[in-house]
Amino acid sequence: MLLIHCPYCKEKLPELEFEYAGQAHIARPDNPAEQTDAEWRDYLFIRSNVRGDHAEQWRHSHGCGRYFNALRNTVSDKFIATYEIGQACPTSHAEGEENNEQLES
Amino acid sequence: MAFNSTVETLPQMGRFSLRCKRENTVAMSKALGFELPSSISETAQSGNRSVLKLGPDEWMLTCLMEERSAIERSFAAIYPDAVHSLTDISSREVSIRISGPEAEELLTTSCPRDLAVLKSGRGVRTIFDSVQVILTREDNNQFRLDVWRSFVPHVMGLLTVAVAEFECGL
Ligand SMILES: [Zn+2]
Numbered sequence: 001m002l003l004i005h006c007p008y009c010k011e012k013l014p015e016l017e018f019e020y021a022g023q024a025h026i027a028r029p030d031n032p033a034e035q036t037d038a039e040w041r042d043y044l045f046i047r048s049n050v051r052g053d054h055a056e057q058w059r060h061s062h063g064c065g066r067y068f069n070a071l072r073n074t075v076s077d078k079f080i081a082t083y084e085i086g087q088a089c090p091t092s093h094a095e096g097e098e099n100n101e102q103l104e105s
Numbered sequence: 106m107a108f109n110s111t112v113e114t115l116p117q118m119g120r121f122s123l124r125c126k127r128e129n130t131v132a133m134s135k136a137l138g139f140e141l142p143s144s145i146s147e148t149a150q151s152g153n154r155s156v157l158k159l160g161p162d163e164w165m166l167t168c169l170m171e172e173r174s175a176i177e178r179s180f181a182a183i184y185p186d187a188v189h190s191l192t193d194i195s196s197r198e199v200s201i202r203i204s205g206p207e208a209e210e211l212l213t214t215s216c217p218r219d220l221a222v223l224k225s226g227r228g229v230r231t232i233f234d235s236v237q238v239i240l241t242r243e244d245n246n247q248f249r250l251d252v253w254r255s256f257v258p259h260v261m262g263l264l265t266v267a268v269a270e271f272e273c274g275l
Contacts, residue, residue, distance in 0.1 A: 001217060008161050009145050014217035016232050062232045064145055064160035 021057040110205025125189035132187035
């Protein structure tokens with residue numbers, strides 16, 4: 001079974017206690033009424049489809065209950081890092097992002 | 106091999122869910138009469154009251170049923186200065202106690218956690234065959250499962266089957 005490190009519980013715990021919650025670091029626009037239709041559509045629906053390291057949100061739903069962020073490789077399914085909400089995405093893997101192939105729509 | 110463990114449901118106990126910000130934990134501890142545990146999975150107790158830290162801002166408080174109104178009053182008194190949420194969830198769950206030399210192994214039949222690393226006196230929210238539970242290790246060979254009422258027949262059913270299998274040496 002996949003073990004995921006929860007940054008709040010500070011423990012590696014079984015995947016069954018967690019749930020995936022979409023791409024990370026997508027900030028809600030401060031004033032949605034000022035958004036153009038295209039900008040609002042992008043905020044709501046447009047996500048990257050990374051083949052490689054992907055920053056995403058997870059929730060330790062059957063544990064401490066907290067949302068946190070994780071950097072996970074979508075090919076190997078390996079978790080590179082997990083970190084608390086509000087922290088920056090670990091930059092040590094920036095070079096990995098260049099290797100990400102974006103799947104064209 | 107003799108099987109010497111027991112599985113029993115416990116009489117109703119008082120239970121509260123307490124949520125508050127870090128800066129208010131000192132006031133909470135004062136209202137409670139002893140210090141709230143500061144790291145997740147830690148418990149603290151005094152007399153009949155015990156507190157388990159479940160999340161960064163969440164604690165479960167257990168007590169005698171008759172103590173509940175006194176606890177509600179003492180927390181209500183500090184509310185204006187230390188905002189928090191204290192919810193009586195006494196009837197939400199039923200507690201099941203599993204005790205005996207095979208207790209840990211019995212739980213591993215449906216719990217994905219590595220129970221060997223859960224020390225005595227610690228507790229966690231986890232999962233038991235898809236049911237969310239609060240699992241406390243009361244002693245080395247004694248565990249308590251707090252299970253939402255409607256899931257109790259399912260959990261007890263699984264434990265009964267596991268006990269039967271252990272008894273006939275499977
Ligand atoms: Zn956690």
